Amino acid sequence: MMTEISLNILDVAENSTKAGATLVEIGVMVSHLSDTLTVTIKDNGCGMDEEQVRKVTDPFYTTRTTRKVGLGVPFFKQAAEATGGSFEITSKKGVGTYVKAVFVLSSIDRMPLGDICLTMQNLIIYHPETDFLYTYAFDSKSFVLDTREFREILGEDIPFNSPEIAAYIMDYLKENTLEVDGGAAI
Amino acid sequence: MKSLEELKALREKMRAQVNMRENVGGEHTRVVVGMATCGIASGARPVLNRLSELVQEKDLTDKISVTQTGCIGLCQYEPIVEVLEPGKEKVTYIKMNPEKAEEVVEQHLIRGNVLGKYTLASAGI
Numbered sequence: 001m002m003t004e005i006s007l008n009i010l011d012v013a014e015n016s017t018k019a020g021a022t023l024v025e026i027g028v029m030v031s032h033l034s035d036t037l038t039v040t041i042k043d044n045g046c047g048m049d050e051e052q053v054r055k056v057t058d059p060f061y062t063t064r065t066t067r068k069v070g071l072g073v074p075f076f077k078q079a080a081e082a083t084g085g086s087f088e089i090t091s092k093k094g095v096g097t098y099v100k101a102v103f104v105l106s107s108i109d110r111m112p113l114g115d116i117c118l119t120m121q122n123l124i125i126y127h128p129e130t131d132f133l134y135t136y137a138f139d140s141k142s143f144v145l146d147t148r149e150f151r152e153i154l155g156e157d158i159p160f161n162s163p164e165i166a167a168y169i170m171d172y173l174k175e176n177t178l179e180v181d182g183g184a185a186i
Numbered sequence: 187m188k189s190l191e192e193l194k195a196l197r198e199k200m201r202a203q204v205n206m207r208e209n210v211g212g213e214h215t216r217v218v219v220g221m222a223t224c225g226i227a228s229g230a231r232p233v234l235n236r237l238s239e240l241v242q243e244k245d246l247t248d249k250i251s252v253t254q255t256g257c258i259g260l261c262q263y264e265p266i267v268e269v270l271e272p273g274k275e276k277v278t279y280i281k282m283n284p285e286k287a288e289e290v291v292e293q294h295l296i297r298g299n300v301l302g303k304y305t306l307a308s309a310g311i
Contacts, residue, residue: 002227011226018256064222066259072223122231126221126254153193158200163242168196172188 001075004114005039005103008076010122012041012099015072017127019045021096024123024130028116029137030105030186036085037103037113037186048091056089076101083107113186117173120145124169125161138181145172213272215250215295217241220266222257229283230265236284237267240291250295263306269294278306 002008009026016024021043029038048056055061057077062070077087080101091097103110120134124147134145150160150169158165219225219234238252260266263280267290270276277300279290286304293299302308 007226007231010221010231011223014221014226014256064257066257067224067261070223071227075223075227118231118235122234149190150193153190154197158197162200163247164196164200165193166238168188168193175188 002079003111005037005079005111006114006116006119008072008079008101009039009041009116010119011072012076013043013119013123016041016043016045016097017123017130019043019047019097021045021130023133025133025135026120026123027135027137028113029135029142030113030139030181031137032105032139035105037105037110039080039099039101039103041099042096043098044096047093047095047097049093053089053091057087073099079103079111083110117170117177120173121166121170125166128160136177136180138184141180143176143180145169145176215272216268216270217250217252217295218255218268218270219252220256220258220264221254224257224261225264225266228264232284233265233267233282233287236287237291240288241295244291244296246295260306263309266306279304280306280309 002011013024013026023044025040025042027038027040031038056070056073059069059071059074062068064070073089076099080087080103083104084107085102085104087101089097089099116136120132124132131147131151132145136143147160154165160166160169217237219230219237221230221234234252234254241247241250241252258266260280265282267279267282267287268276269279269290277294279286279301282304289301290304293301
């Protein structure tokens with residue numbers, strides 16, 4: 001299983017990019033008021049039909065041909081539900097998929113959020129053809145990273161995975177995260 | 187807070203460099219890290235990042251690109267790193283960690299010596 005919530009996000013969002021999504025919206029919302037850590041992943045990829053959606057939380061279902069198990073979504077679901085939280089996945093063929101996992105923030109069974117900045121940077125630099133809209137909210141504060149804004153500034157000739165830009169993206173994520181959560185251990 | 191103005195400044199600085207890079211020809215070596223559920227759960231992310239950092243630090247980005255892939259069906263051997271050099275047979279390293287990844291960069295990618303002890307062939311399958 002995964003050791004961090006952020007690794008679950010990385011894994012599930014990888015599926016969004018494989019589904020051909022041009023835009024993946026990821027939200028991480030920490031609320032002490034409702035004692036929740038909510039993760040949302042929404043994509044405009046190829047989506048799934050009703051039967052696939054029903055089966056996707058079954059660890060013995062996968063569309064891959066390289067192995068017979070599909071643990072990504074079941075891991076994520078189990079991690080959220082183990083805290084007393086909830087998990088939902090909805091999808092429509094040709095429209096996209098939406099995943100929402102709610103973790104009880106104070107639960108002793110909640111795994112740490114982990115290195116969410118690294119997760120986001122990984123997704124962005126290794127999927128240059130996909131746009132990401134990332135929102136991080138910590139109680140009343142929040143920030144947004146939109147790769148479409150980056151793309152507009154950089155144009156076509158400077159790739160996200162060039163060392164300077166990759167470093168900028170990491171700094172952008174880290175500095176804004178720190179500003180929003182004050183370096184809280186989540 | 188980090189601003190987009192900084193990105194604009196970076197763009198201007200990089201435009202000249204990009205033109206230079208485009209002139210670098212030759213074939214690329216590809217280093218591919220499995221990043222499906224099996225890879226991620228076994229620790230592929232630190233391996234990917236270490237490889238990527240080292241390739242940048244050692245100024246190898248013109249010759250070597252680090253990318254990721256899905257599951258190749260050998261989940262029990264993850265994290266898996268494949269090295270694809272033009273004109274050579276693919277080398278598959280298994281059960282990698284950041285320290286082993288450093289060795290692969292030093293010995294294989296820089297000096298051309300395949301680290302037999304970490305390859306799939308060494309696992310006897």
